[in-house]
Amino acid sequence: MNTVDANLTHRRKKISLNQWILTIVLSLGSFVMIVPFLWMLVTSFDWAARLHINFPPRLWPEEPSIKTFEVAFTSIKMFRYISNSILVSVGVIIVSALSALLSGYALSKLRFKGANIVLLLALSTMMIPFEMTMIPQYLLFSKMGLVDNYLAFYLPALNYAFGTFLAKAFFDQLPTTLREAAILDGAKEVSVFGRVYLPLCTPIIATMVILLFLGVWNDMLWPLLILKKATKYTIQIGLAMFTYNNGIDKQPSIIMAATTVSLIPVVVVYMFLQRYIIESIALSGIKQ
Amino acid sequence: MKKLLLLLMSCMLALSLAACSGGSDTDVTGGVEIKKVSDMEGNVRVALAGWQLDNGINAQTGNPTIGLNEYLEQTFNKMYPNIKLELYQIPWENVKAKQSAMLLSGDVDVLYTGGAFASQWYQDGLLRDLDDLMKEDTSFDPNIYLAGIMNNSYSTKSPDGTKQFGIPVALGRRMTIYDKKLFEDWGVEPLTAKADPAEILEKAKKMTGKNPKTGEDNYGLYWSGNSLNGSTFVALTLAFGAKGAEGTLKDVKNIKWHLNTPEMVKVMEWLKEAAKLPPAGFVNAQGAENFGLERNNIAIALDSTGGSTMSEYLSSQNKELLDRFEPVMNMGPKGEGWVAVDPFVMAKNAKDVKASWEVLKFLTSPMTQRYMYENFALTPTLKNADFVSPEDKYVKKALEIAEVGHSELMDEANPFYMSDIVPAVNGFISKAATGNAPDIQAFLDDLQQRAEKWSANLK
Numbered sequence: 184m185n186t187v188d189a190n191l192t193h194r195r196k197k198i199s200l201n202q203w204i205l206t207i208v209l210s211l212g213s214f215v216m217i218v219p220f221l222w223m224l225v226t227s228f229d230w231a232a233r234l235h236i237n238f239p240p241r242l243w244p245e246e247p248s249i250k251t252f253e254v255a256f257t258s259i260k261m262f263r264y265i266s267n268s269i270l271v272s273v274g275v276i277i278v279s280a281l282s283a284l285l286s287g288y289a290l291s292k293l294r295f296k297g298a299n300i301v302l303l304l305a306l307s308t309m310m311i312p313f314e315m316t317m318i319p320q321y322l323l324f325s326k327m328g329l330v331d332n333y334l335a336f337y338l339p340a341l342n343y344a345f346g347t348f349l350a351k352a353f354f355d356q357l358p359t360t361l362r363e364a365a366i367l368d369g370a371k372e373v374s375v376f377g378r379v380y381l382p383l384c385t386p387i388i389a390t391m392v393i394l395l396f397l398g399v400w401n402d403m404l405w406p407l408l409i410l411k412k413a414t415k416y417t418i419q420i421g422l423a424m425f426t427y428n429n430g431i432d433k434q435p436s437i438i439m440a441a442t443t444v445s446l447i448p449v450v451v452v453y454m455f456l457q458r459y460i461i462e463s464i465a466l467s468g469i470k471q
Numbered sequence: 472m473k474k475l476l477l478l479l480m481s482c483m484l485a486l487s488l489a490a491c492s493g494g495s496d497t498d499v500t501g502g503v504e505i506k507k508v509s510d511m512e513g514n515v516r517v518a519l520a521g522w523q524l525d526n527g528i529n530a531q532t533g534n535p536t537i538g539l540n541e542y543l544e545q546t547f548n549k550m551y552p553n554i555k556l557e558l559y560q561i562p563w564e565n566v567k568a569k570q571s572a573m574l575l576s577g578d579v580d581v582l583y584t585g586g587a588f589a590s591q592w593y594q595d596g597l598l599r600d601l602d603d604l605m606k607e608d609t610s611f612d613p614n615i616y617l618a619g620i621m622n623n624s625y626s627t628k629s630p631d632g633t634k635q636f637g638i639p640v641a642l643g644r645r646m647t648i649y650d651k652k653l654f655e656d657w658g659v660e661p662l663t664a665k666a667d668p669a670e671i672l673e674k675a676k677k678m679t680g681k682n683p684k685t686g687e688d689n690y691g692l693y694w695s696g697n698s699l700n701g702s703t704f705v706a707l708t709l710a711f712g713a714k715g716a717e718g719t720l721k722d723v724k725n726i727k728w729h730l731n732t733p734e735m736v737k738v739m740e741w742l743k744e745a746a747k748l749p750p751a752g753f754v755n756a757q758g759a760e761n762f763g764l765e766r767n768n769i770a771i772a773l774d775s776t777g778g779s780t781m782s783e784y785l786s787s788q789n790k791e792l793l794d795r796f797e798p799v800m801n802m803g804p805k806g807e808g809w810v811a812v813d814p815f816v817m818a819k820n821a822k823d824v825k826a827s828w829e830v831l832k833f834l835t836s837p838m839t840q841r842y843m844y845e846n847f848a849l850t851p852t853l854k855n856a857d858f859v860s861p862e863d864k865y866v867k868k869a870l871e872i873a874e875v876g877h878s879e880l881m882d883e884a885n886p887f888y889m890s891d892i893v894p895a896v897n898g899f900i901s902k903a904a905t906g907n908a909p910d911i912q913a914f915l916d917d918l919q920q921r922a923e924k925w926s927a928n929l930k
Contacts, residue, residue: 233530234779235760250533257527318572325576407569411578413524413560423562425530426521427847432778434530 227251227439236435251440255425258437261444263414264421269448271336271406271417272399279343280391284384287350288376292362302351305344313404321408331411336399346391353387354380389459396452418445499542499842508550513826517581517834518559518573520566520813522847529847531782536846547833554826573818574598580821581831583640586626586812587700590884593629593636594720599817600634604828611832616852617642619810619876625884626812630720636816638835639852641843643811644869645702645774646798647671648763653770656684662771662799665806668710668741671771678770679748687768692745694773696754696900700883701893702774702809707738708881709803715892716880716922723886724929728922730892731915739899739911746903754901763796774801774808777865781848784862798868803875810876812852887925892918 222240226232229244230251237245255261286305290298320339321330329335357380365375403419410416422441425434525538543556559579561569567588573579574597582589592598605611613621613635620639621627627637649662657678663670675691682689694703708715713734718726729735750758750769761767763779780796783789800806815835821827833839841858843849850866851859852873859866883889895918902908 230533234782250528254528254530254533257525258523258530260525317568318575321572322576325572325578330576330578404565404568407561407565408572411557411559420562423564424523424560426563427531437530 223439223443226436227443229436232436232439233434234432251436252444254434254437255441255444259421259424259441260414260416261418261421261441264416264418265445265448267415268400268417268419268445271333272396274333274337275340275399276392276395278337278340279346279395280388282341283343283346283350283391284381284388285376286347287352287354288380290347290351291354292359292380293372302348305342305347308342309344317404317408324409330409331415332409333415335409336405343391343395346395349390350384350387353384357383386459389456393452393456393459397449400449421445499537499545500838503838505546505549507552509829510553511551511826511829512553513823513829514555514557515581515823515827515830516557516559516579517583517830518561518570518579519583520561520570520585521563522560522583524558524560531778531848532785534785537842542839542842546838547830550833551826551829554829556830571597577818577820577822580818580823580827581815581834582818583813583815583834586624586637586814587883587889589627589637589814589816590625590630590720592816597819598636599819599821599824600629600636601638601817601828601831602635604824605635608828608832615837615854617854617870617873617876619807619874620812620852623877624810624812625720625878625882627814630884637812637814638831639812639814640835640840640849641813642850642852642869642873643813644776644778644850644865645706645808645810646777646801646865646868646872647771647773648775648777648796648798648865649771650762650767650769650795651797652795653678653682653689653767656682657689657770658683659770661797665800666802667804668707668802671773671802672741672745675745675748675771682768690748690750690758690769692748692771692773693753693759693762693769693775694745694749695756696746696749696904697756697897698774699893700809700811701881701888701896702811704738704742704893704896705879705881706774706802706808707741708735709807709879711735711737711741712804713738714879714881715888716885718880720880720884724926726880726887726922726926728919728926730922731912731919735915736911739915742896742900743903743908743911746900746908747906749904751904754897754904764792767796777868778848781863781865790862793862793864798865800868801872805875806872807875807877808872809882810873887922891921891925 218240225241225244226236228247228249228251229237229241230248231237231244231246233251233254289295290302324330324335329338361379362375365379370378401419402417403423406417407420407423410420422438422445425438425441426432427434519539523536523538524540526541527536527538528534529536539558543558547554547556559573563585566584570579570582570584570588571592574582574592589598605613616639620642623632624639627639628635647662647666651661654661654674659674659677662674666674671692677691678689679691680689681687698704707713711734713729713732715730715735716726716728752758759769759772762769762772762775763777764783775798777796777798780792784793801808815831817824817827817831835852837851837853837856837858840849840851840853840856844851844856844858844866850869854874856866856870859870878884881888881892895914899908899914
């Protein structure tokens with residue numbers, strides 16, 4: 184036995200019982216997480232499941248077919264809706280993240296009088312359920328002539344209270360001496376924010392991007408209320424179209440086919456930001 | 472791993488694009504020549520719950536469908552070339568919030584919606600009466616619609632029954648359907664044409680257990696135990712003569728409640744007995760996935776639509792299942808039950824009333840109902856729906872049931888019925904299914920007290 188083999192054997196022996204248990208528990212956890220996705224994928228190819236979902240779930244479609252995708256794509260403007268969702272998400276992310284970072288910076292570093300009250304007021308808006316404000320909000324935007332206009336997403340995004348709270352907490356951890364030094368060197372406030380602090384904010388920006396993207400992508404109610412023309416609909420409204428009998432009955436395999444396609448952008452975002460997703464959960468305590 | 476995932480997703484996209492093929496024969500007029508009807512000018516905004524605007528494929532049958540845009544292009548646009556339509560396609564999910572907002576902001580003129588929503592909006596003063604428009608328009612004949620739902624439904628008539636605010640265009644199908652094969656296996660006589668609750672319960676009990684021929688587990692009965700509108704409960708109240716309340720929805724605070732009468736006790740006793748027969752999932756509206764299909768193991772389904780069977784027939788043209796699943800009337804004395812009606816209604820502040828009326832009239836016309844039936848299997852509301860396929864015995868039965876239909880106070884238009892009675896009855900069914908049904912008289916006394924308190928609070 185050479186030295187490398189001997190080392191390997193030694194390392195294998197060192198794998199403790201705890202590690203085995205941990206591996207088994209994590210494998211089970213992964214299995215539980217993966218099964219719904221597998222079920223979605225299998226159902227999306229099952230023509231027989233267009234009326235009733237198979238239960239217990241099947242490992243292989245009863246009637247394998249891509250007709251489910253054909254129905255999904257001919258029934259709604261799938262690519263248009265996905266593009267619309269991307270447009271709305273990107274806009275909201277830019278507006279909300281910028282607004283939260285600026286307000287968080289102001290509340291943390293400028294220390295103006297009443298900063299805590301401002302933060303409290305901003306946070307208190309989170310206590311009112313959206314269902315309470317949606318109709319008045321719609322009426323307001325209707326009076327402003329912004330129904331069927333994506334500005335109705337971007338303008339409310341200016342008030343991202345949770346982001347402000349997160350950003351303030353993050354800026355609180357960064358040394359104030361950086362600002363003082365920059366100002367002594369003649370930098371203006373905008374430069375201090377943009378050149379000194381912003382480059383240090385990657386984790387919190389990533390956190391906000393992820394939280395906002397998932398929140399906006401999955402939102403159904405506000406887009407449904409504020410958008411009128413089907414050409415402007417987002418993907419979640421499109422997915423809701425696959426019902427019949429007054430919405431009581433669904434078309435499982437068609438919905439699953441459409442959902443599978445609609446998940447592609449989410450998976451892409453996940454793949455590129457997965458390192459930050461775990462950090463974002465740790466930082467914000469929110470898992471979407 | 473990333474590369475593999477990207478590859479998989481690319482395949483999925485390619486597959487999706489490949490799946491997008493199309494084109495269909497799109498004649499919607501059945502050969503009828505469409506002529507100009509009027510030069511009337513106008514701009515009408517129409518909000519449609521659940522309608523499909525573009526051509527596509529019917530998921531239930533797999534057959535091509537013609538979208539509303541194409542239909543209107545071939546018909547309405549030629550008949551009324553100067554009326555411009557703005558169509559808003561709305562999914563059923565959260566439709567009430569959307570259409571409420573549109574009505575409140577004056578962003579819509581004509582709506583297709585659920586009957587319960589229409590009824591509530593009318594009571595909130597958001598909808599317009601149609602009586603004057605119907606009277607003025609000699610080309611409109613209200614008698615072509617089923618009288619039971621045109622003149623006697625909370626979804627189309629004011630709570631006191633004097634005003635017309637909606638024109639019915641689609642019916643909900645609710646009938647008793649039984650599986651002839653299972654009846655034969657068990658040697659049980661088929662259901663009679665107007666099977667009452669006693670007959671249904673007696674026969675269902677006989678067919679619960681191991682099938683004597685196949686050895687499979689069979690269930691004698693099925694209904695949705697968590698129905699949002701309690702339709703089976705409504706049919707039972709009709710069957711047992713348990714009115715539940717007296718008065719009018721126009722004056723809800725003076726409704727006299729009769730929820731703990733001996734007749735209502737009979738209703739609950741029936742539910743208690745019957746709750747032992749369906750598959751356990753019925754309390755969550757599960758367990759009847761195969762009813763109407765080859766693998767069915769339920770003998771009788773209440774408030775069933777026949778949709779699965781008809782879809783299978785339309786996609787395969789095989790009549791075997793059609794012959795096997797037989798519809799009969801609902802449980803009321805005349806075969807009536809609760810009939811859902813989806814109407815077209817007009818907003819109180821419609822911008823262009825005359826043009827809106829023409830649109831509403833067209834969208835509820837026999838021609839449109841035919842189009843909706845042929846493409847999306849919507850059940851028509853016409854007395855003479857001669858376009859219904861001869862094989863479609865479920866729609867025919869639904870029309871028979873609707874013809875004798877009438878609305879009582881045990882209806883989704885009644886706020887207390889929806890907020891308290893339905894959840895209470897569903898809760899009772901859920902407990903009865905596990906053998907823990909509460910004392911019926913005490914349960915009903917409590918419900919009666921709550922109802923009286925509710926009315927008193929409104930005064």
